[in-house]
Amino acid sequence: MSDEAMLTIEQLKSMNELEMEIYEYIMHHKEQVLHMKIRELADEVHVSTTTILRFCKKAGCNGFAEFKIKFQLYLQKNETLRSDHDISLMLDFFHKINQPSFYEKIEEVAQKIVTCDKIIFIGIGTSGLLGQYGARIFNNYGKFSFCIEDPFTPIANGSCEHSCIIALSVSGETIEPIRMMNVFLRENCMSVAITNQEDCTLARMCDYTFNYYMPEFRMEETFNVTTQVPVVFIIETLAKRVRELIEMI
CATH class of the missing domain: 1.10.10.10 (Winged helix-like DNA-binding domain superfamily/Winged helix DNA-binding domain)
Structure with missing residues (x-):
């Protein structure tokens, strides 16, 4: 400790x-x-x-x-x-993640993303909203991106080749993102999961995983209100590095 x-x-x-x-x-x-x-x-x-x-x-x-x-x-x-929001949890996260291993993984994933034609975020609920934000950030930095929130969106064969799929899910066990990822994996896409814990189905399916290990909070045992500040940080850090690599080309 x-x-x-x-x-x-x-x-x-x-x-x-x-x-x-x-x-x-x-x-x-x-x-x-x-x-x-x-x-x-x-x-x-x-x-x-x-x-x-x-x-x-x-x-x-x-x-x-x-x-x-x-x-x-x-x-x-x-x-x-x-404070009431317990800012110490945020500081605890940043202290834990500020390690060479995190930035080495950011570098490795960013280099792979640069070679992809597009980035597709997937997620539902709050994760879907964060996926929209992530897609906007990458678009702002010059990498074509979009977000799919509807798990029933049809994916045409061959339409996602040379793509990077970034899946967002707190638990990593939500069935809809898992089903979507399963479809994309048939297209031989690069896959990244951003989940709270490493030992989850979605993380095991993906090539790369980023985990933030925050205590989970639920409202009425149904709505997951676990802080998503770490997710925003991971997305922004990754997007900024992709931008830097693009500018070096």
């Missing part, structure tokens, strides 16, 4: 689904967790105490007591940065 970010990207990648549920619960119930016993946390998340201890170990702690101490220090250091 660093002074700047609660968990590193590498630590998050090492966690399984249950351990990520623990992480999300902790980020949603910060103050309560500080006063919980390990059994109480296990009961709240519906996991075993062994799973809690495994999570603590992957977070760099020798036990739950040590984790709570380090977590309290983390909260104290970020207290002045907090």
